[in-house]
Amino acid sequence: MFAAERRQLILEMVRANGAVSLRELARVVQTSEVTVRRDVRALEAEGLLDRRHGGAVLPGGFSREPGFPQKAHLATAEKTAIADRAAALVTEGEAIVVGAGTTTQELARRLARVPGLTVVTNSLLVAQALAHANRVEVVMTGGTLRGSDHALVGSGAEQSLHGLRVSRAFLSGSGLTAERGLSTSNMLSASVDRALVQAAAEVVVLADHTKLGTDTMFQTVPTETITRLVTDEPPEHEERAAAELRALADQGVQITVAAPGGGTGGGAGAAPGPGRRPRPVPPAAGRGPSPAAGPGGGKPPAGGQGPGRTEDLPLPGQRRAHPAASTTPPLRGGPPTAEPPATGGRVADLRRR
Structure with missing residues (x-):
């Protein structure tokens, strides 16, 4: 999977769930957490998401609490x-x-x-x-x-x-x-x-x-x-x-x-x-x-x-x-x-x- 494809998938997951752990992102895109962390940094630099230790959230993600369906799929x-x-x-x-x-x-x-x-x-x-x-x-x-x-x-x-x-x-x-x-x-x-x-x-x-x-x-x-x-x-x-x-x-x-x-x-x-x-x-x-x-x-x-x-x-x-x-x-x-x-x-x- 190319970097652009990975980042698009990461962004879609974060938008769908509100917050996603790095471990879960790495599992879904089938790559290492180190690579996912680089992708998350790049998406954060573009203002598309926010990094949190251990994961990624929507911009201002802690201003709204993820619902139960979203939290159920984290970690x-x-x-x-x-x-x-x-x-x-x-x-x-x-x-x-x-x-x-x-x-x-x-x-x-x-x-x-x-x-x-x-x-x-x-x-x-x-x-x-x-x-x-x-x-x-x-x-x-x-x-x-x-x-x-x-x-x-x-x-x-x-x-x-x-x-x-x-x-x-x-x-x-x-x-x-x-x-x-x-x-x-x-x-x-x-x-x-x-x-x-x-x-x-x-x-x-x-x-x-x-x-x-x-x-x-x-x-x-x-x-x-x-x-x-x-x-x-x-x-x-x-x-x-x-x-x-x-x-x-x-x-x-x-x-x-x-x-x-x-x-x-x-x-x-x-x-x-x-x-x-x-x-x-x-x-x-x-x-x-x-x-x-x-x-x-x-x-x-x-x-x-x-x-x-x-x-x-x-x-x-x-x-x-x-x-x-x-x-x-x-x-x-x-x-x-x-x-x-x-x-x-x-x-x-x-x-x-």
Whole structure:
């Protein structure tokens, strides 16, 4: 395909979807992300689109929020891997809240097999994904339907959450930064997400790498309130996203990285994948229990471990016990988990194994 043909196709995809990731563009035009990045720069110079880290948007693209059909086609492999890993955090008989979004919809599809689970949600799509799960109880908020993301918002939704207490909240959003935390471009959605957070002992944010470093209008969850971030590994060229992960870890957020379609992972000494260069990460003391293990390092939770490599990254500032301790502190009230002895050496970084 000639450069002019590639760029025309890229432009058509961005116009049709509002925003498209570089990975998706490279897949469709069947070329490398490096080539696609050059094409996007050329189109930006002509004023035909705007570059955003990890993708391209219409000029002034963040002034309008893409609709659900557009968002559903962005970073699909990454969202699937994130949902797989997030589902492994959920245990039998737990009560959780799940916010609206395409990534949380993927999570809901995996929660259908967790027995005794109670899910409170304002998302019609989350409820639909769990509608035929006989062992899962679904509780919907009230409110006014916001059609663009199939979610219930407004005072009715917020009031229905008053007095509620659950173990975890799973939320997504439009952007995530270490400075402001999770944010979204819609005021009503942000207000309901804040009410969901108030109902939970822990807050788990699901955000693919294209949202890292993006700051949108309305803050939903400040960084100090986020317990864990489940994300995918930023591409090698996305130094800004990798730096944002380190900054989030410095502020106490636990970072879990899920690799789309990857292998079973490797230890701290594993070699980088083809074409990858290692990224230095400051050493930390010890490694937490395997992310696939349940409480105490035993059987995995009922949610199951999805495909792909996952890593819990003990980056600087994370909530970790000293390696000499026998247990790690619970995540805001959760049960303690056994801590294996320190292995020494370098810890896992953000590169592929």
